[in-house]
Each structure stands twice: as structure tokens, then as C-alpha cells.
Amino acid sequence: MSNNPNFQPLNLLEYESLASQHLSQMAFDYYASGAWDEVTLRDNRAAFDQFRLRPKMLVDVSKRNLTTTILGHILQFPLLIAPMAFQCLANPEGELATARAAAKAGVGMILSTLATKSIEEVAQASLNSSPSPLNWFQLYIHRDRGLTQALIERASSAGYKALCLTVDAPLLGRRERDQRNHFSLPSGMQLANISSSGLGISHSDTESDLFTYFAYQLDPSITWKDLEWVQSISPLPLVLKGILRADDAVRAVEAGAKAIIVSNHGGRQLDGAIASLNALSEVVDAVAGSVDVLVD
Template sequence: MSDVTPPVPSPGRARQNQIYTDGVFGRKPKVPTNFEALERAARRKMSAKAWAYVAGGAGDGGTMRSNRTALERWAIVPRMLRDVSERSLETELFGQRLPAPVLFSPVGAGALAYPDADIHIGRAAAQLGIPYIFSSQGSASMEDTAAAMDEVTPGAPRWYQLYWSTDEDLVDSFLQRAEKSGAAAIVVTLDTTMLGWRPQDLNLGSLPFAQGLGINQYTSDERFISIVRDRIAAALPREKPAITVGAVKSLISMARHAPGSAVRNLVSPVPRESVQTFLEIYSRPSLNWTDIAGLRDRTSLPIVLKGILHPDDALQAVDHGVDGILVSNHGGRQVDGAISSIDALVDVAKAVDGRSKVLLDSGIRGGADVFKALALGADAVCVGRPHMYGLALDGADGARDVVANIIAELDLTLGLSGHTSTADLTPAALKKVT
């Protein structure tokens, strides 16, 4: 009898084998395994407002298209006759060893796509053992999301995305809560100090936050609640809104999504004042490098700057002692006609030259895209719209399966291209084509 232990199937082969085995019994995947089919299925499932917010971009969508076009200009050049029987996708980020260089991006107002979205995304990430970056504009508090993740896998990795409010005490409160919730890093979003011009939402007159969606991180915060109460006590005069069907629906939405009884919330000024307060203080256009320099004194966690696209900004971030840079154009949602994230990555990675971790998001649709980003200098990649589409289709299981598919494709692409470790990928694995 042989005592040789059979090799453990790779993530890619294990995922393939499970899907094909299920197929023998007539079971097909609940979420499509390619992005185009996934997107079509999600669009059929989601409401018009949800689709506009999640799938939409800035202006005419030029930056969204550029993200894809730029990725497609890089071709993978497979190498043959290399032993790729054993492969590793593992990576280390800020002291945490992760099974794959992939993270769940923060997505605001996820409840548009699925109730308690952040809870389900957190569970999906915990099942895969990779971080979920808690959104400041989340549909559940970071404490509730962390607890849900720990139910799946105690100590499951998580980060926190900070939208820098005009109220500094609120910023400090968010930072302290993130630390207590077990976040391994703070991701400061730089590119959304004001909302970009998003016609899909504008044409519907739809801003989810104005309906009370995506502000749970705020309404669960003691400092924010204190601000709201002070505003109510001050009894600032406001114009009485016109009573319309839309206004009534908005009031009901605010009442449903605010903490406490929906019935009591209908007659309470708190939900309406919470929405107004959020809209006025959630982000600060005056944010600058001096604020970033002072952030190190306000948190002990590693600091990642999200939204860096210019190499000079990357160099300045390194000079400020930032631990990570997330190259991102916000999925094409902020500036129409902006540089693609993958084109920006090439220059940023060269400028940083290993002095900071470099991550990338925007335009990632599958494992081959992740492969390209890693080869061009990213240490890890964040996935946004794909996991939201999976969430819309099948909750936590859908979000998990979509990202599991991306990781599986990454593993197979790695091996089929003649490589054994994502950590060893370099631009030599690619060729730029026109």
C-alpha cells in the first residue's frame, strides 16, 4: 500500500471539479461563471435604481470603457514545458497571510442590490479567507459585519474604508471603531470628496443616501447621533417639503432603514435629520496632504490611500509614510475620461519601487485581469461590481461564488501560462499589443 499523500487540488481545479460534478446531477451554477452572462443576469434581477447605481459610471462612461480597453491591450504570453503541478496564490498584506491576492472592494448602498448587503458580503469574504473592506457608506455597521464574519471564521480578515467627514470627531470615532472591530488597515478614499456626474442616477433622480440607504455606519455611531440630536434641538427652520407620492416613499424608506421601529421612525425627526446631516458632512473637499500627515497620530493601523493615479501623488504618499496605495479611478464612477487604472498602475508601481504595497481596482472582471495586474506591479487586486452582481443573484453565496470563480481562473491562468507563484509575476509574462 502506498503511503504517498495525493496532492491537494488547486483552487482552480477544485472549483472546476465541483461545478462539473454538480453538473452530473443536473445542477448548474446559480451565478454565471463569465462576466458578461453574470452582468446580464444581475441586470434582470436588480431594480432600475439599483442597476443605475451599481453599474453606472461618470459622464458617458468613457473611464469605464478605458479600464477594459487598457486591460485588453496587455496580452498574456504563455510559456511551455515548465513544471506547474504545484502553485501558490498566497500573499502577505500588513502582517496577514492571505490565500489569494484578492479583496472584496467596499461598495456603498449595497442594500439596493440585497438586504443587509454588507453582512452577506462579509460572510462571503470570511468563507474565502480574504478581506472585505468595510464601506463607510455601508448598509450595516462595521460591528455587525465583523460579528457576522467571525461567526463564519473567527478573526476573518477585514479592512475599513474611511470617507473623511467634515466633522473631525466623527473621523476619530470611525477610526476607533475600526480598530475595535479588528480591521487590519485603514483605506482612505481620496477621489470622492464630492460625487461625480453620474447620469444613470441623475436621470432617475436617485441618490440612495437621500432615501436613508447606505448610511448605517453613521446612524450606528455615537458621535453622529450626537450631531443629529444637536441639530434637532437647535430646531433649525426648514422649508416644509411638498407632499408627493415620491416624498412619501422616501420617508418610508428612511424610516425602514433607520435604527429602531419603522413605525416610530415615521413620526420621528431623527431619520430625516440623519439623512440631511449625512449629506452635509459625509465628505470633505478640503482634504489635503497635511491631513494625511496627521493621520498617523490618529490610528495605529496601516494606512492605504485609495484613488491614486499619478506617480507624483504616489511618491508623495510614500514620503508621508503611507503603507499602501490603491490605484483606482473608482470604477469609472467619478471622472469621465480619466486614465485607466491599469495604465496608471504601470507608472505608480515604477515610482513606488517596492517602498509601499500597491493594490489595484477598477475594471477587474476575471482571473486573467488579476494575473495582468499582478504582473504589472500590483501586490493584490480588489473586486467590486462582479461580487455585487453575485450578491444580487444569490446573497452571500452568490458574492462568494463570483470571487471564488475569479480566484479559480487566476490559478488556472497562472499554471497554463507556465508560472507557479503569483508573487513571482513580472511584466515579462505580458506583451503590450495594439
């Protein structure tokens, strides 16, 4: 594959294989790894591999339509690109390229708090796209509530359509590959949305810089009651990312969430957590159509 300069990847696994040849070990491992023994990372994949369809025959498929509506916004294809931090590790255009590609394909994009391009730059990148882009902002609640509030206000002012609060990462999952590589951002690359503090500010010789960032900057004490605070300062619809159980899904709806993302963070947080696909039907049944449900 690598010897042919004209090789065109046809599927995501081929992109992953190419990435392993082009990225530094540290960047590739950051993108590809899961927490601890990576059991949940493998389970996520296995759950999709084991899922079987029961196709219905003799249906007129001469016209096909994959459009869907999410929080009132029409998507050409039922997909939003999950929030992923540090996209400049893969390409200097980073999150700007992702935003342009998402808009061109008519799918949505969720921008990570830990992006390497700013909220405003990313909004600008897809500003004049047609159909109009669907950008959501993913929030991590920091110990510094002023910083957190400023992120919400900036996302709202820049036209993001929803606030996606990640609830499965009060502490960072122990990612052994990152720890072994002493994961850190190359010089010149930074957390574009966080001016007051950055990765590496509390550098440790034994941990990845991301692990240390979470430990010192993010608030591990957040509970359901903090959703009231978030909603009191945010004009955007709230999406909860990281729900894996029916009771939490019901609580999310009661707390005002307008959509739920069934997710275990790609196996990067709690190793041993249920594969998100296997938790999907429980959540869908529990919310009974009252909110939109996504899965990753």
C-alpha cells in the same frame, strides 16, 4: 438566460446580466454607472481587454499556489473586495453576506464608510472564520471631524486591519444615471455607520441623494496635510485608494502610507482619468517595492 430558473452564472458578466433583470433600475444603474460620459468606465474595461500575457512554457505547474501576503496578512488568493456602498440594495444581508463570502474564499474585504450594515456587525459576521478574515475599513473624511474620528476608532476597536482612505472623491463624480433616477435609499435602509446624518437629510429634487450627501457632508478641502491628522488618531496602517500617478505615489509613501490602491474609483469619479491598469506600472516603478500596490 432569465427563462431558465436553474441558470448558474459562470462569470461576472453573467452575474451583471442577471442583476439587470432582478434589481430595480435605480439600484442597477447605481451599481453599474460611471461619471459623465462613462469614458473612463469603458477605458478601464478596454485596458484589461487589451492587456496581453507572454506565458512561459515548460514550467512545473503540478502544484499551484496563489497565496500572497498583504500588510503581513496571508491571503489565499490575491484579492480584496473593493469597498462598495449600499450593498443592501442588492440583498437584505448586504455587507454581511459579502464579509462571510470573502472570509470563506480566503480573500479580503474593504468595508465602505457608506455601508448599509455597521462596522461591528460586519466584523462579527466573519469573526469565527478560518483562516482569520482580512477586513479593512474605507474612510471618507467628513466635514464633521468628530464623526470621522469616531469611525476610525470604531474600525480599530472592531479589529479591522487597515484604514483605507479614499482620496479620489473630494466631490462626487456627476453620475447622470443616478441623477436621472433621483437616486435615494429605499425607506428603512440607512447608512449604518453614520447616526448623526444620513442620506436624504439634505434632499434635492434635481440631484441624486448621494451627490447631495457628498456636497454637504464630506470635506472637499482635504490635502496631504490632513494625512497627518488621520495618522495621529489612527493606530491602523494607512492605505491610500485612488492614486494614479508616480509623483502622488512617492508622496503617499513619504506621508506614511503602507499600501497604495491604483484606482479611478471604477470610472465613477473623474471621467477622462487614465484607466487604472494603465497607471499601474508607473506607480509600481515609483514606489520600488517600498509598499504594497493594489489595482482595481
